[in-house]
Amino acid sequence: MGDPRRIVIVGSGLAGATAAGTLRDKGYSGQVLLLGQEQHRPYELPALSKGILLGDTNEPDWVHDEATYADQDIELRLSTVISELRPDTREVVEADGTTHPFDRLLLATGSQPRRPVMTGVHLDGVHLLRTLDDARTLRAELLAGRRVVIVGAGWIGCEVAAAARRNGCEVTVVEPLPLPLYRLLGDTIAAVFRDVHAEEGVTWKLGVGVFGFTGDGRVSGVSLDDGSELPADVTVVAVGAAPRVELAHSAGLELAGAVTSGGVDVNACLRTTAPDVYAAGDIAAHFHPRYGRRVRVEHWANAKDQGAHVAGNLVGGAEPYTASPYFFSDQYDLGLEFRGIADPLADDLVVRGDLAAREFTAFWVRGDEVQATLNVNMWDDGDVLSALVEGDTRVDRTKLADGDLASLLG
Incomplete structure (x- = not known):
């Protein structure tokens, strides 16, 4: 037409x-x-x-x-x-x-947001987070001293945990995988996020799933599949979308x-x-x-x-969309940007900077090409990182770890 x-x-x-x-x-x-x-x-x-x-x-x-x-x-x-x-x-x-x-x-x-099919998931105090109204309602519940249980340790779960701790809540995060953000980041980098939250007072329940929610009208506990129960005044379900x-x-x-x-x-x-x-x-x-x-x-x-x-x-164009994925997150004093798509189980990890100081850039490399990058509290190389992910640049892994990144672009 x-x-x-x-x-x-x-x-x-x-x-x-x-x-x-x-x-x-x-x-x-x-x-x-x-x-x-x-x-x-x-x-x-x-x-x-x-x-x-x-x-x-x-x-x-x-x-x-x-x-x-x-x-x-x-x-x-x-x-x-x-x-x-x-x-x-x-x-x-x-x-x-x-x-x-x-x-x-x-x-x-x-x-x-995905709402799992389990007992008690519709009780008052069990929250999902997707809309402005969801956020305002949840914020009113994150009061100092309240026991908050978060189900899921993806990006949303981790950000909610950080906000709840800043508001003075007692926070427990339940995640069936061995580490938060495990499938996205792999062992080494995911462990950084586990440790950041633990130092801020978050209690981790890793390698265990949720069986259901308990309470009379309002949630009062979260039952885990190992038979234990966590007391809860507020819960947040963050198991993907x-x-x-x-x-x-x-x-x-x-x-x-x-x-x-x-x-x-x-x-x-x-x-x-x-x-x-x-x-x-x-x-x-x-x-x-x-x-x-x-x-x-x-x-x-x-x-x-x-x-x-x-x-x-x-309006009549036929241009392909070629941009690679990008997102950012802020948790406590840790800020990050992620570019590209990584397969942490298959790609090789190269780290530039200091993991312990939480000032580093991680590269996921397949062959001699960068598939994805994660810069944490390091902000000077954004354009170079984008170019490495977007282009077909062949890279020297030694230079990725400790060299002039811009020189890799030729």
Whole structure:
């Protein structure tokens, strides 16, 4: 078809709202309709597990100023539930039956935290963390002296643990794997995070799973699968997220069965298997030219960058998305940036700097190419690290550990 007269975006998170704004920045003058299920205008997620839980702010970083939507003629409809997608007739349908036609459609429905099926998971005081309302509700519960049990030691679990300790809570983290962040970082680097939290007063329950939650109306304990029970005033379940693919599934779009974490199949240009339907952000299982396979990423930078990128393709472009994953985290006085995709069980680890001092850069290397990097409390080499991950640079491992990094770029 020719230039689209009407672009509909389902999902008002970072990917969807960034795409809407970028369409206007690129000079698109047709109709833009942005549909969101939440009551709040689009916001970014990092502050939810950082500044808001710490009590440093009660506001997230908003994707756009409130006036931007009217000023740029972006029709923003909040508290709107979409119940059906009809690719054949180019329509999306609200739960109340209201129909919205489209010439091109972007699905940016994001992901939702996994809620395990177990006893007591719906008791008061058992929290998930995904939305602004979730963060504000949880922050009100993180009071000094309260016993907080966190289930899961991924990035969200670790950040919540750090915030709870800063607020004076007694914190225990339960994780069935031998170390926090184990599958992402491997033994050596994961042990750094274990030790950081232990020094800050976090109690670890590693190598043990959760059987269920106990309490009469409100949670009072967490039962472990070794038969023990932890007393709890507040619990947080942080066992990962699942892409929200229900609309795509019911519409017959191809789903990414080959990707462990699922998602919607999109090609290198973020286009789905349905004509003029695209997907970006957490739900997009994107065929990545660099990796030669589908990749689904849930981090902030991916949502923002894919949202900006797909805007060009929505108005007729056909540019592949080639950026490698990036994210950041802050825990106590430890700040970090991660670039790329590592397989800690297969890749070789090269460390530059001092692990004990928590000032280092870790490189995961396969053959003579850098697959991923993690810089902790070291901020001078970001551009070089990005270039090493993004390019096809052959590296000298000795120089990675103790040499001029920039010289590796040739």
